[in-house]
Amino acid sequence: MEKPLLSVRNLTIDIPVGGGTLHAVRGIDFDLNRGETLCIVGESGSGKSLTSLALMGLLGKNIDRSADRMEFDGTELTTASPRTMRALRGARMSMIFQEPMTSLNPAYTIGDQLIEALRLHKPVSREAARARAIELLEKVGITAAASRLSQYPHQLSGGLRQRVMIAMALMCEPELIIADEPTTALDVTIQAQILRLLHDLGQEMNMAMILITHDLGVVARVADKVAVMYAGELVETGSAVDVFNTPLHPYTRGLLRCIPLPGKTARGSTLGTIPGIVPSLVGDIEGCAFRTRCPHALPACQSAIPLQGRPDHAFRCIHEDGKRHDEEAMA
Amino acid sequence: MTVQTTTSAVLELRNVTKTYRVKQGLFGKAKPLTAVNDVSLSLPRGEVLGLVGESGCGKSTLAKILLGLEAPSMGQVMVDGQEITAQDRLSLARRIQPIFQDPYSSLNPRKSIFDIVSLPLRVHGIGDKAHWDTEVRRILDIVGLPARVMNTFPSQMSGGQRQRVAIARALIMKPEIVICDEPTSALDVSVQSQILNLLGDLRSEFGLTYLFISHDLAVVEHLATRVAVMYLGRIVEESDVAGLFDDARHPYTQALLKSVLTPEPGLGVPDTQLGMAYPNPIDPPSGCQFHPRCPMAGAHCKSVAPRSVPTSHGHVECHLHDPDSPMYDAKVA
Numbered sequence: 001m002e003k004p005l006l007s008v009r010n011l012t013i014d015i016p017v018g019g020g021t022l023h024a025v026r027g028i029d030f031d032l033n034r035g036e037t038l039c040i041v042g043e044s045g046s047g048k049s050l051t052s053l054a055l056m057g058l059l060g061k062n063i064d065r066s067a068d069r070m071e072f073d074g075t076e077l078t079t080a081s082p083r084t085m086r087a088l089r090g091a092r093m094s095m096i097f098q099e100p101m102t103s104l105n106p107a108y109t110i111g112d113q114l115i116e117a118l119r120l121h122k123p124v125s126r127e128a129a130r131a132r133a134i135e136l137l138e139k140v141g142i143t144a145a146a147s148r149l150s151q152y153p154h155q156l157s158g159g160l161r162q163r164v165m166i167a168m169a170l171m172c173e174p175e176l177i178i179a180d181e182p183t184t185a186l187d188v189t190i191q192a193q194i195l196r197l198l199h200d201l202g203q204e205m206n207m208a209m210i211l212i213t214h215d216l217g218v219v220a221r222v223a224d225k226v227a228v229m230y231a232g233e234l235v236e237t238g239s240a241v242d243v244f245n246t247p248l249h250p251y252t253r254g255l256l257r258c259i260p261l262p263g264k265t266a267r268g269s270t271l272g273t274i275p276g277i278v279p280s281l282v283g284d285i286e287g288c289a290f291r292t293r294c295p296h297a298l299p300a301c302q303s304a305i306p307l308q309g310r311p312d313h314a315f316r317c318i319h320e321d322g323k324r325h326d327e328e329a330m331a
Numbered sequence: 332m333t334v335q336t337t338t339s340a341v342l343e344l345r346n347v348t349k350t351y352r353v354k355q356g357l358f359g360k361a362k363p364l365t366a367v368n369d370v371s372l373s374l375p376r377g378e379v380l381g382l383v384g385e386s387g388c389g390k391s392t393l394a395k396i397l398l399g400l401e402a403p404s405m406g407q408v409m410v411d412g413q414e415i416t417a418q419d420r421l422s423l424a425r426r427i428q429p430i431f432q433d434p435y436s437s438l439n440p441r442k443s444i445f446d447i448v449s450l451p452l453r454v455h456g457i458g459d460k461a462h463w464d465t466e467v468r469r470i471l472d473i474v475g476l477p478a479r480v481m482n483t484f485p486s487q488m489s490g491g492q493r494q495r496v497a498i499a500r501a502l503i504m505k506p507e508i509v510i511c512d513e514p515t516s517a518l519d520v521s522v523q524s525q526i527l528n529l530l531g532d533l534r535s536e537f538g539l540t541y542l543f544i545s546h547d548l549a550v551v552e553h554l555a556t557r558v559a560v561m562y563l564g565r566i567v568e569e570s571d572v573a574g575l576f577d578d579a580r581h582p583y584t585q586a587l588l589k590s591v592l593t594p595e596p597g598l599g600v601p602d603t604q605l606g607m608a609y610p611n612p613i614d615p616p617s618g619c620q621f622h623p624r625c626p627m628a629g630a631h632c633k634s635v636a637p638r639s640v641p642t643s644h645g646h647v648e649c650h651l652h653d654p655d656s657p658m659y660d661a662k663v664a
Contacts, residue, residue: 188547196602221595271524272524273524
């Protein structure tokens with residue numbers, strides 16, 4: 001079997017806060033192959049964005065990151081020097097952020113920023129870089145690409161800016177793209193177009209992608225693999241089909257019940273909810289972090305929770321099938 | 332109340348138009364931008380009108396006009412049969428209240444929850460401190476917040492709790508109409524469902540009428556009873572909720588519905604066939620304003636603006652559905 005492009009084991013992120021340590025990410029494992037799309041889905045504060053920043057080596061200095069393994073195509077990222085990381089970032093792994101306005105420099109033209117992204121890493125002439133920039137802008141569906149190069153970010157609409165961000169991330173033909181909520185700020189029509197574009201480009205360039213989102217609709221349509229994150233842990237991982245069709249963790253099922261399904265949920269009916277709130281991640285956390293909100297919690301949930309299931313569809317719960325059959329029988 | 336109304340509509344818009352003058356560059360000439368273009372809508376009491384459309388289509392301008400924050404350039408807005416320009420701000424505020432998208436910026440961070448929620452009572456000079464206290468407790472209980480949050484500040488609350496505070500503030504004056512401008516799009520899904528359930532419960536309990544602005548069509552389908560689709564300031568289709576979601580007529584509505592990503596794996600991302608560009612509202616396209624993005628557009632659509640034609644469940648502005656238009660037969664092909 002092919003070696004994964006990215007292999008992460010026991011990634012842990014601790015943030016010192018007043019009065020203790022915030023365990024933002026608590027030992028997560030995943031593998032990603034070339035050309036594959038992994039969606040990390042979770043709610044605010046679940047640690048999904050920190051995970052992506054940790055992979056890129058972009059965490060703040062006071063944040064403590066550790067991992068047994070964080071290997072990108074043979075390079076161990078946990079021990080890589082800042083110099084190695086700089087050479088990787090933007091060239092072989094790039095990132096697309098949620099806010100295209102804050103991640104583009106307002107004082108430089110689109111062209112300058114695109115050309116710099118390539119020339120920083122590759123010995124190409126300005127003319128060649130410019131040609132590549134035009135080619136990519138056209139590829140991401142921007143009309144009159146050549147004339148856009150002299151424009152500034154504020155002259156573009158949100159959808160166009162996000163496309164420029166994508167073009168910039170693609171300048172060096174990276175092997176891995178990490179996109180953190182790339183379409184959350186956009187209209188649904190533009191969202192569909194951008195997601196299609198990312199997917200098609202990923203196929204074309206055999207690019208691996210980590211897509212971070214809270215939108216379950218996006219996940220279902222884009223992901224090959226899904227990782228559901230709750231309170232810093234991956235509570236369920238598997239293929240998109242498995243996770244959506246046979247969700248095993250009670251949290252995953254809870255999330256799916258919260259969203260109205262056109263054609264399935266009766267209009268105006270009461271939507272499912274997950275009672276309670278996310279627990280504080282400051283201090284020692286033992287047992288299942290979801291137990292305070294889980295309808296199936298038992299005293300045993302306070303101790304360590306085993307990982308169950310198959311390697312290709314695993315979940316973290318003490319119940320054999322995460323009580324899926326009980327819930328189905330009740331419904 | 333002795334005002335007699337000719338219609339059961341609690342809120343009615345008649346040919347409302349709002350035009351701004353926008354300067355093009357530093358020395359450019361100001362050009363008119365029609366944010367809301369000849370909109371007529373009527374909202375019967377107790378209904379939820381979902382208003383959908385892309386950013387820049389004029390949804391929020393329409394909301395501002397309804398709240399009395401902007402005056403329409405032309406046309407009339409009637410609340411209970413009375414024109415709102417004839418009413419003063421205070422009495423209008425008793426009847427119409429907003430809930431905004433972002434509960435982080437819509438609540439004053441320096442004020443306690445008690446101050447925030449009781450402010451409408453104080454502004455209107457209703458009751459004394461003891462009365463405010465009772466009322467705030469009552470409304471917090473209704474929106475599902477414990478009374479102890481009264482002395483806390485917005486920064487101590489989660490997004491969902493803040494949105495409950497915003498709802499409490501909107502409802503304390505017992506308004507008839509609530510304008511919800513993307514009330515759940517800043518919230519996590521598990522919190523979103525709680526707020527949607529709450530809005531649904533409050534509506535049936537207090538007979539509220541909502542204008543529900545959202546870009547999330549699944550949410551609109553769930554909560555709304557009627558839906559209006561807005562494009563470049565015009566309502567291009569209006570219908571009851573079943574008619575719109577089961578039998579959309581306008582190609583734009585169809586494209587919007589197609590772009591909804593339901594959580595069903597294996598279907599992939601749909602191709603909306605909308606092309607890229609949302610047109611510049613300062614320089615809108617001729618004829619039917621949707622024609623540059625419309626997969627069905629013909630020569631007639633480029634030159635002649637469509638009129639509003641009735642459908643079995645509402646009305647639509649599209650040549651494909653106008654029996655007098657040469658495009659009428661094209662939709663079959």
